[in-house]
Amino acid sequence: MCLAIPGKINSITSEYNGMVRMAKVSFGGITKKASLEMLPDADIGDYVLVHVGVAISKVNEEEAQKTFKYLEEIGELGELEDVNEYLPKPD
Amino acid sequence: MKYMSEYRDPDLARKYLTEIENTVSRPWSIMEVCGGQTHSLVKNGIIEMLPKKITMIHGPGCPVCVTPLHLIDKAIYLATEKKVILCSFGDMLRVPGSKKSLLEAKAEGADIRILYSPLEAVTIAEQHPDKDVVFFAVGFETTAPANALSVLHAHRRGVGNYAILASHVLVPPAIKAVIDDEESQIDGFLAAGHVCTIMGNAAYHPLSSHYKVPIVVTGFEPLDVLQGILMVLRQLEQSTAKVENQYARIVREEGNIEAQKVINEVFEVQDQMWRGIGKIPQSGYAVREKYAAHDAMKKYQVNITEAPENPKCISGQIMKGIKKPFECSQFGKTCKPTNPLGAPMVSSEGACAAYYHFSGMVEA
Ligand code: SF4
Numbered sequence: 427m428c429l430a431i432p433g434k435i436n437s438i439t440s441e442y443n444g445m446v447r448m449a450k451v452s453f454g455g456i457t458k459k460a461s462l463e464m465l466p467d468a469d470i471g472d473y474v475l476v477h478v479g480v481a482i483s484k485v486n487e488e489e490a491q492k493t494f495k496y497l498e499e500i501g502e503l504g505e506l507e508d509v510n511e512y513l514p515k516p517d
Numbered sequence: 518m519k520y521m522s523e524y525r526d527p528d529l530a531r532k533y534l535t536e537i538e539n540t541v542s543r544p545w546s547i548m549e550v551c552g553g554q555t556h557s558l559v560k561n562g563i564i565e566m567l568p569k570k571i572t573m574i575h576g577p578g579c580p581v582c583v584t585p586l587h588l589i590d591k592a593i594y595l596a597t598e599k600k601v602i603l604c605s606f607g608d609m610l611r612v613p614g615s616k617k618s619l620l621e622a623k624a625e626g627a628d629i630r631i632l633y634s635p636l637e638a639v640t641i642a643e644q645h646p647d648k649d650v651v652f653f654a655v656g657f658e659t660t661a662p663a664n665a666l667s668v669l670h671a672h673r674r675g676v677g678n679y680a681i682l683a684s685h686v687l688v689p690p691a692i693k694a695v696i697d698d699e700e701s702q703i704d705g706f707l708a709a710g711h712v713c714t715i716m717g718n719a720a721y722h723p724l725s726s727h728y729k730v731p732i733v734v735t736g737f738e739p740l741d742v743l744q745g746i747l748m749v750l751r752q753l754e755q756s757t758a759k760v761e762n763q764y765a766r767i768v769r770e771e772g773n774i775e776a777q778k779v780i781n782e783v784f785e786v787q788d789q790m791w792r793g794i795g796k797i798p799q800s801g802y803a804v805r806e807k808y809a810a811h812d813a814m815k816k817y818q819v820n821i822t823e824a825p826e827n828p829k830c831i832s833g834q835i836m837k838g839i840k841k842p843f844e845c846s847q848f849g850k851t852c853k854p855t856n857p858l859g860a861p862m863v864s865s866e867g868a869c870a871a872y873y874h875f876s877g878m879v880e881a
Contacts, residue, residue: 429553430659430711432520432767445673454518461636464662464776473520475714475767478606479634480663482776483714483767485520490766493524493740497532500751 430477432485435470438462451476520766524738525561533743538568540750546572546702547749548695548838550688551709552579552866553737554745559871561739571746574701574838575871577691578709580656581608581864582836583791584684589614590821592653592682596627599817602645604638605653607631608864613857615824619653635667635681642671642679651813654681659711661685661802662776665783668804668811682813683804686789688712689720690800696728700839705749707735707742710764715780717772721760729758736764783808792860793826793833830859835868842872849873 433453441448447462451474460481462468473485492499549555555575558564564573577583593614596603603619610619610631623629628648632638635652642650654664664681671679688709695701708721713734725732731752735745745763752758762768780802789801804812826832829847834840842848842861852858854870861867865874 430714432518434519442670442674446670458633461663461666463666464773464779466775475711477659477711478663479636480666482659482662482711482773483769486766490520492765493744493763494529496744496747497529497536500536 430475430482432473432475433458435468435472435474438470449474449481451481521738524736524740526740530739530743533740533747534566537571537743537747537750540747540754541568541570542754544570544572545704545750545753546574546838547705547707547746548574548576548703549707549735549742549745550576550578550692551707551712551737552582552864552868552871553711554578554707554709554735554742555868556866556871557737557739557742559875562875563739563742564876567746571750573746574703575835575841575868576695576838577791577794577836578657578688579836579861579864579866579868580660580684580686581606581612582832582860582867583686583794584609584612584655584860585790585792586615586826587821587823588653588682588684589619590616590824591819592651593617593619593622593627594819594821595651595682595813595817596629597622597625599649600628601649601651602628602630602641603651603653604630604632604635604641606655608866609653609655611857611863612860613827613863635664636670639667639670639674639676639679642676643674646678649678649680652679652681653684655684657686657688657709657712658715658780659709661780661784662715662773665779668783668808669779671811672808677810680811680813680816681804683784683802685784685802686791687786687800687802689724690797691791691794692724692732694794694797694800695837696724696730698837701837703730703838705731705753706733707745707749708732710734710736710741710768713762713764713768713772715773715776718760718762718768718770719772725758725760731758732760734760734762734764734768736767791836793830793836795833827858832859832861832869835861842869845869
C-alpha cells in the first residue's frame with residue numbers, strides 16, 4: 427500500500443472553490459488526479475511521485491542518472507562501457 | 518514508463534550483482550525495512566542471486582501487517598454496529614480481525630468501500646450528509662500527508678460527518694527497536710525511500726552514528742535495491758557507518774517540508790502498538806485535539822476487549838527478521854493469501870505473501 431509511482435503532470439486546475447491545486451498526472455497510459463498541495467512549485471511537464479492521490483516529490487532528473495553511472499563512478503566498470511545505453515530514454 | 522522501467526534493466530542488474538560478489542568478503546545481514554523492497558527482492562529473484570554471504574532480513578515495513586488486531590475489530594464494529602460508511606485501502610480489507618475481516622463484514626452487508634485515496638472519502642461524506650463516513654487511515658510516514666490532508670479538507674469544507682480511524686506507524690523508532698532487540702543481528706539497513714521522501718534523512722544520522730550501522734535510503738526498483746545493497750556492503754567492508762542516499766532522484770535530505778507541516782498540523786507523536794511486535798515508544802501518530810471532531814477514536818466510544826492473536830502465527834518473529842516465512846509451520850498449508858492467518862500473508866508487501874507468490878517454495 428506504500429506504492430508510489432512517478433508520472434508526468436499534464437494539466438493543473440484549481441478545485442474546491444480555489445482551495446486546492448489539483449493536477450492530472452499521466453502514468454504511461456493511465457491518467458489520475460493528484461493534489462499538488464505538498465508541491466507548491468510543481469508545474470506542467472514535471473515528473474512527480476504520486477502516492478494515494480497526493481503528489482509527494484518532484485523527480486530530480488540529474489540525480490536520476492546516478493544509478494546508471496554509479497558503478498562507473500566507483501571505478502569498477504571498464505572504461506569502455508557506454509553508460510548512455512542505460513540512461514532513461516525521453517518519453 | 519519513464520523513471521520506472523529503466524531501473525529494471527537486466528544487464529545493469531547483472532553488473533551490480535557481479536560488483537556485489539566482488540566486494541563481499543565475509544557474511545553480513547542486511548535488513549530492508551520496507552515491504553515494497555521485500556516485494557521487489559523476492560519478485561525479481563534477487564534474493565536467490567545474491568552471494569550466499571549476504572543474508573537479506575525482511576523488516577517490519579508493512580503498515581497493513583502491523584495494524585493492531587483490536588483496531589481492525591473496531592473498524593468492523595463501526596461499520597456493522599454504528600452503520601458508518603467505512604472506507605480504506607484495498608489491502609486493509611482482507612486482514613483477519615479476531616472474528617472476521619472487513620471484507621467478510623462487507624459480504625454480510627456492511628457499507629465498506631475500497632478507495633484509492635483518503636481525499637475521495639471526504640467527497641463521499643459530502644455526498645452523504647445523513648451518514649457518518651470513517652476512513653481507516655493506516656500507513657507509514659509516506660501516507661500520513663494524504664490522511665492528514667483529508668482531515669484538513671473536511672475541516673475547511675465543513676464536512677462534519679467525516680472522521681479518520683488513525684493507525685499510523687513511524688519507521689525510525691521501529692529500526693531502533695529492531696536494533697535493540699537482542700535476538701536480531703543486523704549489520705546494515707536499507708531505509709524506506711518513500712518514508713524519507715516525506716520526513717527526510719535527519720532521524721537516521723543519530724541512529725547510524727550511535728549504533729554504528731550503515732543506513733542507505735533506498736528506492737524500490739530492482740536496480741535501486743541492488744545499488745542500495747552495494748552501498749551498505751561497501752560501508753560494511755570498509756568499517757564505516759553513515760547515512761547515504763541511493764534514492765536522491767526522489768528523496769531530498771530535508772524531506773518534503775510542506776508535507777511535514779500538514780502532518781504536524783493534524784497529528785502528534787504517541788506510543789504505538791505494532792501488531793506482532795508490541796508497543797514501540799513514540800512510534801505512531803494520534804490526531805491532535807484541535808481536530809477531535811474528525812478523530813474516530815474520540816467520536817465513537819467503542820470498548821472492544823483485546824482479542825488474542827492466533828497462537829500459530831509467528832508474524833512478530835518474521836517482522837523482526839528473526840525467522841523467515843517458510844520457517845512458520847502454517848506457511849502455505851493452513852495460511853495462504855486466500856485464507857490468511859496473519860497479516861503478513863495479506864498485503865503483497867507482507868513478507869509471507871511475497872514468499873508465497875514468488876519464491877517457488879510452496880508446492881502447488
Ligand atoms: S505464514 Fe501465516 S501464520 Fe505463518 S507467520 Fe506468516 S502470516 Fe503468520
